Amino acid sequence: xxxxxxxxxxxxxxxxxxxxxxxxxxxxxxxxxxxxxxxxxxxxxxxxxxxxxxxxxxxxxxxxxxxxxxxxxxxxxxxxxxxxxxxxxxxxxxxxxxxxxxxxx
Amino acid sequence: xxxxxxxxxxxxxxxxxxxxxxxxxxxxxxxxxxxxxxxxxxxxxxxxxxxxxxxxxxxxxxxxxxxxxxxxxxxxxxxxxxxxxxxxxxxxxxxxxxxxxxxxxxxxxxxxxxxxxxxxxxxxxxxxxxxxxxxxxxxxxxxxxxxxxxxxxxxxxxxxxxxxxxxxxxxxxxxxxxxxxxxxxxxxxxxxxxxxxxxxxxxxxxxxxxxxxxxxxxxxxxxxxxxxxxxxxxxxxxxxxxxxxxxxxxxxxxxxxxxxxxxxxxxxxxxxxxxxxxxxxxxxxxxxxxxxxxxxxxxxxxxxxxxxxxxxxxxxxxxxxxxxxxxxxxxxxxxxxxxxxxxxxxxxxxxxxxxxxxxxxxxxxxxxxxxxxxxxxxxxxxxxxxxxxxxxxxxxxxxxxxxxxxxxxxxxxxxxxxxxxxxxxxxxxxxxxxxxxxxxxxxxxxxxxxxxxxxxxxxxxxxxxxxxxxxxxxxxxxxxxxxxxxxxxxxxxxxxxxxxxxxxxxxxxxxxxxxxxxxxxxxxxxxxxxxxxxxxxxxxxxxxxxxxxxxxxxxxxxxxxxxxxxxxxxxxxxxxxxxxxxxxx
Numbered sequence: 001x002x003x004x005x006x007x008x009x010x011x012x013x014x015x016x017x018x019x020x021x022x023x024x025x026x027x028x029x030x031x032x033x034x035x036x037x038x039x040x041x042x043x044x045x046x047x048x049x050x051x052x053x054x055x056x057x058x059x060x061x062x063x064x065x066x067x068x069x070x071x072x073x074x075x076x077x078x079x080x081x082x083x084x085x086x087x088x089x090x091x092x093x094x095x096x097x098x099x100x101x102x103x104x105x
Numbered sequence: 106x107x108x109x110x111x112x113x114x115x116x117x118x119x120x121x122x123x124x125x126x127x128x129x130x131x132x133x134x135x136x137x138x139x140x141x142x143x144x145x146x147x148x149x150x151x152x153x154x155x156x157x158x159x160x161x162x163x164x165x166x167x168x169x170x171x172x173x174x175x176x177x178x179x180x181x182x183x184x185x186x187x188x189x190x191x192x193x194x195x196x197x198x199x200x201x202x203x204x205x206x207x208x209x210x211x212x213x214x215x216x217x218x219x220x221x222x223x224x225x226x227x228x229x230x231x232x233x234x235x236x237x238x239x240x241x242x243x244x245x246x247x248x249x250x251x252x253x254x255x256x257x258x259x260x261x262x263x264x265x266x267x268x269x270x271x272x273x274x275x276x277x278x279x280x281x282x283x284x285x286x287x288x289x290x291x292x293x294x295x296x297x298x299x300x301x302x303x304x305x306x307x308x309x310x311x312x313x314x315x316x317x318x319x320x321x322x323x324x325x326x327x328x329x330x331x332x333x334x335x336x337x338x339x340x341x342x343x344x345x346x347x348x349x350x351x352x353x354x355x356x357x358x359x360x361x362x363x364x365x366x367x368x369x370x371x372x373x374x375x376x377x378x379x380x381x382x383x384x385x386x387x388x389x390x391x392x393x394x395x396x397x398x399x400x401x402x403x404x405x406x407x408x409x410x411x412x413x414x415x416x417x418x419x420x421x422x423x424x425x426x427x428x429x430x431x432x433x434x435x436x437x438x439x440x441x442x443x444x445x446x447x448x449x450x451x452x453x454x455x456x457x458x459x460x461x462x463x464x465x466x467x468x469x470x471x472x473x474x475x476x477x478x479x480x481x482x483x484x485x486x487x488x489x490x491x492x493x494x495x496x497x498x499x500x501x502x503x504x505x506x507x508x509x510x511x512x513x514x515x516x517x518x519x520x521x522x523x524x525x526x527x528x529x530x531x532x533x534x535x536x537x538x539x540x541x542x543x544x545x546x547x548x549x550x551x552x553x554x555x556x557x558x559x560x561x562x563x564x565x566x567x568x569x570x571x572x573x574x575x576x577x578x579x580x581x582x583x584x585x586x587x588x589x590x591x592x593x594x595x596x597x598x599x600x601x602x603x604x605x606x607x608x609x610x611x612x613x614x615x616x617x618x619x620x621x622x623x624x625x626x627x628x629x630x631x632x633x634x635x636x637x638x639x640x641x642x643x644x645x646x647x648x649x650x651x652x653x654x655x656x657x658x659x660x661x662x663x664x665x666x667x668x669x670x671x672x673x674x675x676x677x678x679x680x681x682x683x684x685x686x687x688x689x690x
Contacts, residue, residue: 045363058323071432
């Protein structure tokens with residue numbers, strides 16, 4: 001494989017590094033929001049059974065959270081992720097093109 | 106003459122409405138398959154639907170493929186028999202997609218390969234790894250087709266009393282194999298999209314009608330008195346009529362509360378008190394969550410669908426819509442379970458397909474008690490939905506396994522210089538071979554439980570494919586040896602555990618006393634994901650570090666293709682470079 005042109009910023013180590021770091025940061029922060037909910041609920045059931053058994057229109061609180069409200073919460077997380085990641089891609093293209101223009105005579 | 110009369114005898118006991126609706130589903134499936142067969146011409150149409158499926162169609166098709174017999178019938182039955190703990194199944198089935206979206210969907214699509222084995226070879230420049238990956242696609246695929254076939258056999262035996270179990274398996278196997286062989290991926294995309302909406306309609310309409318007659322979801326849940334609840338119905342909740350519970354049914358408090366019969370089974374068998382068994386239940390719950398979430402992100406027939414999107418952006422949008430579509434769907438099956446507990450407790454007496462598993466098919470019939478034929482009509486609709494469920498999942502599995510056989514085994518390993526026409530013919534031949542093998546396997550599993558078999562497929566996928574994809578996409582230091590060791594180590598550990606549980610449950614190996622002495626071992630074997638997923642990842646890191654020199658030389662370029670926006674056109678550059686360099690890695 002030919003060595004990457006050191007002036008070509010798209011192929012530079014720095015570009016790849018920032019690309020992956022920004023994408024991974026976004027993915028991990030969205031995953032963390034999800035994991036807090038999904039791993040927190042069993043803990044809440046474990047340590048606060050009375051609270052989680054509170055009745056809300058016939059449902060217990062924990063049943064309502066898991067069986068119904070969980071899905072909209074996940075939609076919000078994924079919608080946020082998609083908007084941010086589309087923005088991120090556009091920003092990366094802008095950066096790369098700006099860098100290309102700079103190196104061209 | 107008498108022979109043909111005898112073969113038709115099983116039609117006698119069938120409800121005409123159920124028969125009519127099921128027939129319509131099958132006929133529409135075959136008709137749509139034929140229609141789209143005319144439009145599928147090129148090899149690309151067959152393998153990845155020409156990579157041009159719109160977001161709406163693709164999202165409906167993925168959802169249609171994903172909502173299997175286990176989702177349509179199994180969840181309602183599990184909620185009815187195990188209560189709150191079973192709710193984790195629909196929730197995690199839906200949320201596994203989030204992980205797919207966050208970590209895997211975009212990069213995998215940008216890398217642009219036909220199948221997962223393509224990705225495995227492309228990422229590590231290793232034809233050997235392709236072979237390993239193909240074996241795993243076929244293995245997990247067959248594991249997951251068996252419960253679908255079992256669903257087909259039992260549903261048909263329910264619809265036509267007197268029809269043998271194998272009859273249903275062979276019938277459904279033949280219909281779907283025909284569809285896939287005729288239309289390939291493009292053909293089944295339309296069929297599966299239709300089947301999603303058929304299932305959605307079939308699960309929601311009966312619920313709304315049943316709730317308007319017998320009382321709401323909340324009211325039926327409210328009839329169960331929990332452990333921490335004051336006695337007597339609370340003021341805001343309307344009371345519902347409730348039939349006396351069968352002796353085998355779990356009590357109200359353990360059914361409606363977390364850490365109920367499903368997760369405490371092992372600890373209860375060991376004779377622990379309910380307070381002592383709570384930590385065990387917590388471990389079980391976490392391991393179950395992990396298996397289902399990571400397993401969804403690792404099922405090969407779901408992953409292959411990402412390649413049918415025109416670009417990475419469309420792949421992300423599709424995942425978003427899939428989450429909405431299956432999320433809405435998964436609210437309904439537990440309602441069947443909750444209503445069924447109060448209205449049809451006699452089902453607790455039977456087990457598996459003869460018991461709570463058929464609540465979705467059976468419950469609408471109680472409307473017949475109020476006169477009219479509405480109950481039969483609705484029951485016919487849910488039967489048609491069940492049909493759609495196992496047909497669509499089986500066709501998706503068949504396409505991914507056929508693709509693996511025709512594209513990876515034939516096109517890449519056996520005949521790398523074959524023409525497109527030869528590969529197309531091979532696709533059709535492979536479809537028939539895989540369909541036949543799956544049908545034969547399906548006739549052998551009558552004794553096993555649907556949910557249990559599905560759970561095993563998930564546990565194995567979670568510990569093999571998910572770590573492979575996640576680590577290869579995000580970690581540059583991965584080597585082929587590291588990836589293969591981790592995938593095989595995790596996958597085989599999960600397989601070994603589930604085999605031990607299977608053998609002991611079928612009483613082929615007597616481990617009952619061991620399980621009683623070590624309830625934690627039983628939990629970690631029954632739900633191995635909590636340790637097999639980390640095991641696979643650790644193996645990958647350790648072995649990759651040891652074989653550090655074997656990291657592909659152009660890993661930086663590969664990572665750019667995986668992560669850089671497609672607008673920069675790096676993929677094209679990558680392909681050109683690869684073609685100019687002779688294959689000598």
